[in-house]
Amino acid sequence: METNRCSCTAILEVLDECSYMDWSVRVKTYLIFEDLWDAIEDIQPPKDDETAFRVWSKKNSKALHVIQNSCGSNTFSEIREISSAKIAWHTLAEKYNLVEVDLQGGNYAEWRDQVKSYLKVSLNVLDRQQNTILIAIVREVLDRKNYMDWSVRVKTYLVALDLWNIVEATTGPPRYEDDEAGFMAWKKKDSFALQLIQNSCELDILAEIQEISSAKIAWKTLAEKYNTTATTDAASVFTQFHDAFTLDYWFSRARVLSALLHHQLSSIRNFLGIEHLYEEKLLHVQSQQLLLRICEEIANLTHEQRVNGGVYDAISAAATNGIFEIFFEMLRICPDLLWTQSGGRHVNIFSLSVLHRQAKIFSLIYGLHDVKNALTCREDKHKNTMLHMAGMSIGATMLSRIPGPALQMQRELQWFKEVESVVHPEVKEARNKEGLTPREVFIKDHKDMMGNGEKWMKDTSTSCTVVGALILTIMFAAAFTVPGGILTSRYAEDDFLESLPRKMIIGLSTLFFSIATMMIAFYATLSLMLDGLSSITFPVICLASIPVTLFVLLQFPLLVEMVVSTYGPGIFDRKMKPLF
Template identity: 40%
Template sequence: METKPALSNENNYLDWSVQLKTYLMAQDLWEIVESRSDPPAPEIEAAFKAWSKTNAMVLHVIQMSCQPNRFSDIREISSARIAWDTLAEKYKPKRPDPSSSIAPVPLRKDELLDSSKSGENDEKGNINGDVEIYTELNKALQSGDWNAAKEFLNTHPHAISAKITDTKKTALHVAAEAGHEHIVEELVNIMSEENLEIKDFEGFTALAQASFRGSYRMVECMLGKNKNLTIMGNDEGNIPLILALYNGQLDLARYLYLLTPLEILMPENGTMGAAIVSEAIYNKALDIALDLVKLCPRLAIAQDRIGYCPLYALACMPDYFLGGNELVFWKRWIYSGIHIQSAGPINEIHLNIQKSAGNLSNDKEIIGLGLSSLSQLVSNLQTLLGIKHLYEMKLAHVLSNELLRRMRDQLSISNIQQIRAGRVEDAILRATKEGIFEIVFEMVKANPQLVWSHDARSRNIFSVAVEYRRAKIFSLIHGLNIENGLAGFPDFTNKNNLLHMAGMSAASTSLNQIPGAALKMQRELQWFKEVESIVPSKSHGFLNKEGLTPRQLFTKNHADMMSNGEKWMKDTASSCTVVGALIVTIMFAAAFTVPGGNDQNKGFPIFLNEKLFMVFIVSDALSLFSSSTSVLMFLGILTSRYAEEDFLKSLPTKMIIGLSTIFFSIAAMMTAFSAALFLMLCEQSWIVIPVICLASVPVTLFVLMQFPLLVDMTILTYRHGIFNRKMERWF
């Protein structure tokens, strides 16, 4: 079938690997498993970010296709290729010795037919004869030829319930997998309810095939005859609803959710309910997740199939929260003006089931969600302003915050055993890593003991916040009376204390918003200095497992960044020096070749008494002086010693002055040019005005290209600090 199978042991490894490989190839993801080359270097940000995202997607697919006892084999592996190779090495069957095999004696076709009639029956009495006799039926179903399939079924009535492929698929499985909806309808009409419940070798019914494909027509047809199919899954609990969610068939998933009994989703009945909430979160079906948690709050911290709670899934999705989306000012303005209706009606998914199901195949509308007015609002906004994406983003934020609130409420009444069973600490640490302040704040506030959460290496939430440069989360330490206790303990593995964590290189993603290697180095120094001012004095000289102090570790880990920062500074300064020197030359010459020339008797400029002449000469002087200043600043950058401390204030200050003065000199030069042109061609305004307008082009280009860098550099250099030191007690 087209779904991703679950690896259980060596008995199904080959089928698992073939089908999963086909799926990854269809999604253009197989190359990262097949490639033997090393990943891009972190310094190549764009390539490394793209590789990391693809690797995470493939690794997630591999993890989700493993049974829990197989997932433990690759839990600590972060490379999709290594995870694949690890499973292959452990579970791939060894090739048998040809000399020891015994070739079977082939049967004649009539013997095959007889054997099928007297063959062994499965648990539901369905005939399991040899599949070769069904080749003709299989081809007809694959090609969509119902007449040929019907003729075969009339001749061999037992074939309607027989497993006609090597993977134990029935005719209905094959038709559903091939996507032939008209054949599925015909087959369902002549099948019994029990026939619809027949499973293939993976434990999936034909409804599972249709659910994974997202075919409303097939699903409606099958459920119209046997509604019990919604609760029938394989051994891992993959019911049709989970498969629809897993493959992103969200509208169909909402329909299946309406028809799935709530009783089987309770935590005491297994991991199915928590798995549905987690998959709904991962696949952006927050309405389903929110409704299910509302109906059964205990699912918020119940274990799913891989041992985590749905809170962990939410902690993996920073885009669901405002802090995880960097918006420019005009998008922030539009975002703030979008009003989302109360989440109350959205949760009424269990209303009007029959009406919704009846309309589903006709217009495929989102059922039972109370979103008709909101959908109309989306359409209007998209037409007028083209901001559908912002609306969907804010809707996701509203739903995720409501979901978080309900999870927090459940956490506040849960005991320590329930918290540990759901691995809530792992969720808090993952939220810290992703920079989701809301989750960390709400969860620790609901249960203050979670402030002591730590991973296997004994890193607490503040150590993780420093390692991944999450300033807002780390600022929470100032609202605690035990900040020295949280800051002073090293981890078990490398003996790194909090200041050592600041000395490690930041993840590339945390520095993506900072332009230029020099400013990245400055940001790293600011982090180190800020953390250094917080931790106890004894931490400054503490040696880690490598025998390095925090400062030594910082120098070691940032050597390449400092080298890149030096190169960036010098390249920028060199380019700007050429521009500044050119302006100096031009404006110096212009001061002695004034427009209109000089009086031959007295030597004074002819336009000396004109107001525009004073504008010209003042602008010329300002441009000359400012460009000279910029050249001196850039020369200072080129001749700097480039010590670590220079990146903190000295070098950025010189760059700020240099860029500011060269920007001012360009503007003054264009002003002088415009004034001179007016003086000489004052009666030819039809020429002067367009030319003066063109004179603004260089200034505009400089503003667009360099002014954002100047603003960022000024903010990063002269702001009051990274952390909020005025944080009050928050729990």
């Protein structure tokens, strides 16, 4: 268990049953960097030279601490009782049957210099106001159940730092009056050791020793409280068991209550759809962040790298399918992608958006004032301009969402007129390789759609005429307003833009008004004739309303769609802000 009060070593890999190869490489690199690897090699400790032995012992303890500190809870149990870094290393290697990484002949001095240029190792000593404060590097944090593992790791680290003699000392510190320098050195080491012990405790355990100013007393206090294996007094064992049972009981109850509350809140969020919205929003934000990073990398690529990486294909697909976020971010970060040409036909990406009727993508051209004319004048290999693309009909999927061939024809005319208003005047009369102008391409490709639109409007008007005839005696004006002159109208291409839809809107509106007034007159007359006979009046009115209601439900959405398509704000955003 770790807390934010404890720093971590500069080793990122923690050993478990499956990670020995990665772990051994990283730990070995770190030991070499710290000049500790010779404690693992076949070098015998000096026995005759006490000073050299102390230096070797310190290296051994530091290396052992690094190995212990990079082990998981299961693997640490294999080396808990081992005091030699070399034996600990080989024990783990033999246990997990994996091969150590060879550093090419053991040229460790050169290897260490290379490693130092790449690794940023955390410093264990901070200098604050001329007082050196040790940052404890202990993976194991003391709680009520792990005293044995904690004590082994902390003791190893204290030995490595030459601080264990402070904890196990049988004599007190030198008197300040007799040896001022000796007392200050002892005080400094005692403070270091105490700080390490404090930093490796949980908050509630830290409260038990925070008033203690001696590392030795703090260690002894924790051992007496939590080292249950060394306790022989039955009463003490019972007390600790009772305390642990009581705390564990309430902790378990709190966990159950928390889990239940979390489940209930999750159920409520799922029922209201909040959980789904949150996940969708999170996915959207993460996708945007990923897209931004990708676009930043694209900006640094060469032309060949972009071709091989499919960058041009990606922005062409975004223009074809109307994926605005990808298209916008790629152009914003990489403006040179404006001139991307798609496929073998060499179609510009904005012409591609026109061909596939992607209005939001095309609207970006309003913010490209400086290069708009150059973009709209570009031709593909068949000399088709952007306006030629607007005149082509390829059965775009966007049109399938529009009800009726007449409204589809209207949308196609809106696209052609919009692109015509953007392009350079010379483009309007430009001819492709077939010798056709954009207007001639439009007429040729939309001939069938125009015929279907004419038939659809006449059929709709005829069905409305039948209804008008039924209410002729009640609303005489309906005979003249329905179907609004549709049957005798001209059916030229431009008439589908506004003239024919306007007549249909007027006809349907007056028809609905006639139906409404007819039903009001019917209800009023029936109520007067059957006054006092509500048991008959109400069922008759309900039955008479059924066919009228069905007709309105079927035709009213068409009226709304036609009004929005003809007089609405349109599908193009002419107020688009400049892209660059």
